[in-house]
Amino acid sequence: MESIEKEKTELGKAHLKFGKMSIHEANHRLKMAEESEFPLTIFPKFIQDTIIELHEHGNYNIDYTSVSIFTALAGIIGNSYHLRKHIEWIENPSMWVVLVGKSGQNKSAPLKTAFKAIKNLQKQYDQEYEAAIANYDPDLGEKKPTKKKLYSTDPTFEALINIHKQNPNGMILMPDEFKSFILNLIGYSGTSKQSQFLSIWDGAPISLDRKEVESSSLSMPCVSIIGSIQDDVIASFKAKDIKDGFFERILFAIPLKMEKKLIGKKNPDDYMIEKFHSRMKALMDKVYESINTIELPLSEKAEDLFIDEVNKHVKPSNKDATISGILSKLDRYILRFALVLEVSNSFFEGQAIKYITMDSMKKAIMLKDYFFSNALKLNHMVLNVYEDNSKEGKVFQVLKKIGKREFTNKEFIEMAIKLNIAKESYAYQLLSNTKLAHKKQKGVYETDVLN
Numbered sequence: 001m002e003s004i005e006k007e008k009t010e011l012g013k014a015h016l017k018f019g020k021m022s023i024h025e026a027n028h029r030l031k032m033a034e035e036s037e038f039p040l041t042i043f044p045k046f047i048q049d050t051i052i053e054l055h056e057h058g059n060y061n062i063d064y065t066s067v068s069i070f071t072a073l074a075g076i077i078g079n080s081y082h083l084r085k086h087i088e089w090i091e092n093p094s095m096w097v098v099l100v101g102k103s104g105q106n107k108s109a110p111l112k113t114a115f116k117a118i119k120n121l122q123k124q125y126d127q128e129y130e131a132a133i134a135n136y137d138p139d140l141g142e143k144k145p146t147k148k149k150l151y152s153t154d155p156t157f158e159a160l161i162n163i164h165k166q167n168p169n170g171m172i173l174m175p176d177e178f179k180s181f182i183l184n185l186i187g188y189s190g191t192s193k194q195s196q197f198l199s200i201w202d203g204a205p206i207s208l209d210r211k212e213v214e215s216s217s218l219s220m221p222c223v224s225i226i227g228s229i230q231d232d233v234i235a236s237f238k239a240k241d242i243k244d245g246f247f248e249r250i251l252f253a254i255p256l257k258m259e260k261k262l263i264g265k266k267n268p269d270d271y272m273i274e275k276f277h278s279r280m281k282a283l284m285d286k287v288y289e290s291i292n293t294i295e296l297p298l299s300e301k302a303e304d305l306f307i308d309e310v311n312k313h314v315k316p317s318n319k320d321a322t323i324s325g326i327l328s329k330l331d332r333y334i335l336r337f338a339l340v341l342e343v344s345n346s347f348f349e350g351q352a353i354k355y356i357t358m359d360s361m362k363k364a365i366m367l368k369d370y371f372f373s374n375a376l377k378l379n380h381m382v383l384n385v386y387e388d389n390s391k392e393g394k395v396f397q398v399l400k401k402i403g404k405r406e407f408t409n410k411e412f413i414e415m416a417i418k419l420n421i422a423k424e425s426y427a428y429q430l431l432s433n434t435k436l437a438h439k440k441q442k443g444v445y446e447t448d449v450l451n
Contacts, residue, residue, distance in 0.1 A: 036062035036256060038370055042341060042363040043069070044348045050276040058268040059261055060110050064099050067253040068114035068226065070367075071095045071172075072280065073344045074336070075118065075151070075224045078170025080287045083339040083356060084295040091335040092203045092222040093343075094170070098178065099228040100254045100378065107228035111174070113273070115151070117280035118172065122150045154181070157196055160223070161206055161216050169288065170222035178227030185246070194246055201249050220293070231258065231381060248325045251333070252374040254381075283347055294353075296342065301358040306334060309365050326375045330368050337364035394421045395434045399447050406446050 035055070040048045040062070047069060054060035074093040083091045099107045125148045132145035149163050151172040164171045175181035185194045199206060200221045207217040231254075298306060310331050317324035342360040346353045398416050399407075409431060416427035431437065437447040 034256075036066070037373060038063050038066040038253075039363070039366040040066065042367055044345055046276065046279065046348070050272060053268050053272050054110070054113065057264060057266045058109070059106060059263050060113070061101075061106065061255050063253045063255045064101075064107055064110040064228075065114065067097055067099065067251070068110045070340065071097045071224055071226045072114040072118060073283070074340045075115075075170065075172040076280070076284050076287055077340060077343050078287070079220055079222045079293050080169055080290065081339060081343050081353070082293055082295050083335050084297055085335060090203070090295065091332060091339060092170075092220075093224075093336050093340045094201065094203070094222050095224045095226070095251060095333075095336065095340075096201060096249050097224075097226045097251045097253065098234065099226075100231050100234055100252050101228070102258050103230055104260055105255075105258060106260070111226065111228070115172070115174070117277050117284060118150050120277075121281070121284060125150070158208060158216065161208060161218050161221075164218055164221060164223070165216070168220070168291070170224070173223060173225040173227075175225075175227045178229045179233055181227065182229075198246060198249070234378070245325060245329065248329045248375075251371045252378050254374045254377050279348060283344065286347060296339065296353065296355050298338075298356045298361070299358060302338065302356045302361040305358055305361045305365070306338075309334065309368075322379065326372060330372055330375075333371070334361075334364050334368050337367045341367075395430050395436050396449060397421060398427075398430075399436060399449055403450065405448070405450060406440065406444065409443050409445060412445065 040051060043051070043066075051060075051062060051065045051069070054065055055062050074095045077093045079092060081093065085091070099111070101107055129145055129147045136142055136145055138144065146166050148166050149171070150167060151174050152160065152163060153174055153176050155163060155173075160171065160173070173181075185197060196206070200223050203221060205217065205219050206221055234252075313327040313331060317327050338356050338360045341363050342356050343353055345360065394416070398412055398419065398421060401419060402411055402415050409428065412431050413424055413427045416422045416430070417424065421427070422430060431445065436449050437445045440446045
């Protein structure tokens with residue numbers, strides 16, 4: 001009797017959260033809700049089923065798999081579809097995404113699965129290029145074959161532009177070491193590189209004029225970026241942020257539980273996973289049929305919903321500069337989310353793609369809420385665990401233990417090591433970035449936090 005009542009309770013909870021369904025499905029959905037805050041219902045059922053199957057029998061994290069698949073969809077669509085809000089406001093579907101977690105948390109497997117269809121097509125292009133090069137004869141005046149690339153792992157900015165020109169539909173960057181990729185952008189003398197990528201995110205035309213390289217231009221860049229990084233590493237990068245909006249353009253996937261899970265004996269269903277890859281390939285085949293860009297307008301109801309949502313962001317943005325930076329970029333991402341969802345879901349459901357529907361806009365706002373929550377989660381994580389400017393942070397603990405207004409960098413480093421807070425290089429980085437102390441002269445610092 002008690003178990004029956006428990007099932008009724010579970011079903012009641014599910015009705016509130018998901019709508020009417022069987023007891024089995026209600027309990028299943030509730031279990032998923034406890035694992036992740038990602039709104040799985042934005043996807044068609046076959047993608048939802050794939051994500052859940054990989055989670056239950058493949059040890060895949062729901063957030064990582066969901067965000068990776070969504071980014072793959074955006075990368076496939078590329079410049080084939082844009083969303084036109086008005087004559088001066090057009091959005092492409094490019095996404096900048098980072099999977100955040102601890103070391104060994106299986107972040108790479110979801111990326112591999114989500115982008116398998118894209119990588120398989122890349123292998124086909126590589127084989128076709130190799131065959132063309134083998135038969136190429138410059139003495140006959142033939143034009144040298146060009147290599148078409150759908151994605152790249154570590155191109156220079158100039159190479160990225162030239163590769164993109166061979167594939168006007170768009171590019172996907174998948175850095176093997178996302179830490180190195182970010183360091184290259186925000187490290188010493190990295191500001192110019194960072195600004196170039198900001199232009200790419202905006203979809204603005206790129207023109208490169210260098211003495212040492214051939215001039216190159218790109219009228220319609222569409223570059224999605226996805227990678228993974230450890231939570232403590234991304235926190236240290238945030239401390240170096242030059243506040244130009246670069247980090248606000250990144251969408252973070254942060255699971256509710258950052259932990260490793262036990263591996264079960266049962267493997268994911270082969271048929272279901274292959275069906276997923278097959279349908280992703282079918283979307284690519286459809287997209288690549290045309291070389292033209294189709295611009296989709298918002299339906300009247302979708303536009304009303306979008307305006308209402310963006311207007312809700314005004315009051316909190318005016319109160320907090322950090323919130324304003326996050327929401328200003330998410331306002332634009334809402335349109336990009338809606339575009340990806342409209343094109344992909346319409347294709348998978350066999351419907352015509354005419355405009356952005358209210359349903360796609362509703363789902364886009366759900367996705368915006370997820371990424372906004374994660375942006376706040378990352379800021380909270382940085383501030384209260386890794387950041388060097390909070391009274392709960394590491395720097396304050398070291399300063400309090402030193403116990404005097406004036407101190408040397410050597411004293412700070414030695415105390416950080418003694419307290420097991422940080423090793424030498426990281427301790428110096430904390431001291432260099434903190435606002436709780438300032439350099440008085442070479443090697444000597446001063447703080448007011450002990451007053």
